[in-house]
Amino acid sequence: MLWVDKYRPRTLDKVMVHTEEAQRLKNLIAQGDCPHLLFYGPTGAGKKTLIMALLREMYGVSAEKVKVENKPWKVEVGARKIELELTTVSSNHHVELNPSDAGFQDRYVVQLIIKEMAKNRPLDVVGNKGFKVLVLNEVDKLSKDAQHSLRRTMEKYSAACRLVLCCNSASKVIEAVRSRCLNIRINAPSRDEILDVLLFIAKKESLVLPPELAGRIVLQSNRNLRRAILCLEACRVQQYPFTKDQVVQTTDWEQFITEISNDILNEQSPKRLFLVRGKLYELLTNCIPPELILKRLLQELTKKLDSELKHEVCHWAAFYEHRLQLGQKAIFHLEAFVAKFMSIYKKFLIATFG
Template sequence: MLYADKYRPKALEDFDLHSDISCNLAKLISQNDCPHALFYGPPGAGKKTLILALLREVYGPGVEKLKVECKPWKIELPTRTLEVEFTTLASAYHVELNPSDVGNNDRYVVQEIIQEMAKNRPVGVSSERMFKMLILNEVDRMSKEAQHSLRRTMEKYSAACRIVLCCSNVSKVIEPVRSRCLCVRVHAPTHPQIEARLRAVAAAEGWALPAQLAARIAQASDRNLRRALLALEACKAQQFPFQEGQAVAAADWELYIQEIAAEIRAEQSPRRLHTVRGKVYELLVNCIPPEIIMRRLALELMQKLDDELRQSVAEQAAFFEHRLQEGSKAIFHIEAFVARFMADYKNFLLAAMA
């Protein structure tokens, strides 16, 4: 078992990093007040951990008896029958899914799932909690039509189910949905907090973790606790016992993006663009989110640029990231960003030589 899962807090009272949030959630549950909720914050901050602890506080340990279902759905539309298949993680009390996995059909999936949940009430719970919970991940990647559909469905079935939303960018969630939820901001842990957590894990495992190595892991994690714990595990596999000057290995996909950025700066041609397209495809096939690829690639490209060109690249990256959210084919928008950068960079080099 990974350390990120092994040392994940199970109950609200076990939280050290977000103790204020967990205490407020426990007070709500004790007063039998469980509204729709929206948890937002950067990756690795602890959103899913808080949601799972909230489920356990409401329903007890029964929520840990999970089953994974890959279920086909037939949704009757006015003009056709829509067939979609997606994976859900469910217990007797809740269902967890990612609506953005089905692309532009996400609005039909949300309606169908909530209607199905409303027909079945959980058993073995108090009368104040006779509702199921639906956990929707990556809500900021849902289409605007799906979010408007979610707003109407939240109102219609509020007595039968509670909806818990999870996202990284709350600005991409429409205001009508946000206004109907209890918004909980889960901030990223600071570097000292990550170092303290790493030392706690090392002490639980019976290791001696050098302070300098813990500081370097925290610095390389970009305030992502999950990433820091995975890096700690990678350092142990690489060299144990730990050394003060031990290097912190970067993730393979990050090294791959650095290689792509170096190739783009080295040559700007249709042939190189075709090569880059194939490598971006490899990242997408290995489940690296396209937004992460776009952001990391832009940062790598801007490292060795003139200030004037750096501003232009940042503007183009923001433009194509917005297009990425609105479109359905991520490779098109990432490739368009790379082509735009190649053209601008080549013109900049020619002007500098002239």
């Protein structure tokens, strides 16, 4: 078992964020009720951990007895029949899925599949909780049509189910959905909190963790607790006993993006753009989110830019990030950003060095 799962908090008290909304939620659960919920915050802050602790608090250990299904669905839309396949994680009390996996067909998932799930009462009723919980991930990636359908589902089936929504950015969720939920922000853990967790795990595993190595792991994690724990475990596999100057490994996809940024900076030409396009497509086919690719690529490129160029490059990165949200083919917008950067950088080099 990975340390991320082995040392994951199981109870609500250990993971509950200290906010007024969180305390109100805890009081409602103690009374046997629960509103629709929207958890939002950065990656690795602990949203999923909090949701699982919440389910355990409501339904006991049976909420952890889950099964994973890759279930096909046939949706009738007028005269057409659309076939969808979604992966669900479910227990007798809850169902977890990611509607945005259906792409532009996400509204059919919300309109029909979630409605069908919401109609069904839970198989086991614990105490006075006669409702099933639907956990929907990445709701900020749903289309506007799907989010409006989600609002109607929340209203119509509120007696039979509660929705727990999870996302990184609440600003991308429509107001009609947010206003029907208890909104709880999960802040990224501080560097000191991450360091405390790493030292705790090292102690439990009987490891001697040098402060210098721990500090570099914390710095590289970028306040992502999950990533910090995975880095620590990777360092343990790579070499033990630890040394204070031990290299903290980065992920393969991050190294690949660093290589792409070097390709872009070394040459600006149609031939190099074609080469970069192939590498970007390889990242996408390996399920790296396009927004993450763009953000990481921008970070790598700006490391080697003069201050006068950074503002313009960031402007165009934001422009194409917005285009990513509107379009369907991510490769077009990523390639367009690279082409725009090459144009800006080539003009700068010509103006500077002639």
